Amino acid sequence: MEFLFSNYPPVKTGNKTFIDAFYGLLNQASEMNIAVGYVSSDSLVELQKTIELNENIHKLNLVIGMHYYERFTKTQYNAANRLSKFLRDNEIGDVKLVTAFKYHGKLYSYSNDQGPFAGIIGSNNLGSIVEGGSRVYESSILLNDYESARKMNDFIVNLSNNASKSISELEITEFNDENPLLEGHEFVKRVMPYVLALTMNNKTDLSFEIPIKPYEVSPQSNLNVFFGKGRESKNGLVKPRHWYEVELIVPKDVTSKPGYPQSKTDNAVFDVVTDDGWSFKCKVSGDYSKNFRSEGDLKILGKWLKGRLENAGVLKVGEPVTADTLRKYGRSSFTLTKTTDSNVWFIDFGVKA
DSSP states (O other): OEEEEOOOTTSOOSSOOHHHHHHHHHTTOSEEEEEESOOOHHHHHHHHHHHHHOTTOOEEEEEEOSHHHHOOBHHHHHHHHHHHHHHHHTTSEEEEEEOSSOOOOOEEEEEETTEEEEEEEESOOGGGGSOSSBOOOOEEEEEOSHHHHHHHHHHHHHHHHHHEEEGGGOOOOOOBOOOOSSTTBTTOEEOOHHHHHHHHHTEEEEEEEEEOOOTTTOTTSBTTGGGSOOEEOTTSOEEOOOTTOOBEEOOHHHHTSTTOOOTTSTTSEEEEEETTSEEEEEEEESGGGOEEEESSOHHHHHHHHHHHHHHTTSOOTTSOOOHHHHHHHTOSEEEEEEESSTTEEEEEOOOOO
């Protein structure tokens, strides 16, 4: 038995984190059974990509315990259906929803040719497999004795067989309208309406159009980093790039214009306020200040941009951002405008009705 902690300051321990254990056990397993209360869209697509990149996993079953009663967002539902179809088409598992009652547990069972050999139990929902994001301190226990591992696996199978139905068999038509992507995200703040109005009133004439390169131009970078080569760890496991991880490559004819933020200067890191009421830091870096990203976490800018495309119904989790995606949305760039406030910029990705 081993305790797992988030290790956020000031409560850092010598113990491993949930992510350390989750991915550390994957390369030893051929089968995973998971039962959690809640899922996030990016964790679902990351789980699928991990299975695609690592051929040692021959079976995956995911049981989701709360969303049947408390509803998915449309993005979460699409991602869960996509994972279910992938697993069923390849005959390696399924995604099921608990329908008999609300299930709030969090169990992760690992098996090999000899059967269940380890499991994780604690407070970590599936969103915890995605690094960064919400700064919520979680605690779990890694069980690595065969008896406990077998009992955990048996329970998940029982829950799946007797209290759950495949998501493909359920007709779900009602969804949560809220977009939770940036809510509670570390390094991100929701600004009050009067602050947003003040920021818009303080816009100057210094403005730049930041182009968004589609899949046809950048199939493995910009907004499509997810489709690039995964990161291989020392134990041989390949972890996919995060679905919301983005870093825009801005053309030199934009970055060379007077007033554009310059890398390696005091203005390389700056605050932005978005047209839909969020505030976070961005950064320019690289030769000719060509790299544009969110500071602290590359997923922040990705959640803002790709989240807007998802909410508009033109992008599904796991699919590339193509020229057609941007055409359907109505924009292929966002506007970066300097304000009269020191080192504060306004960014706009809105579309006219």
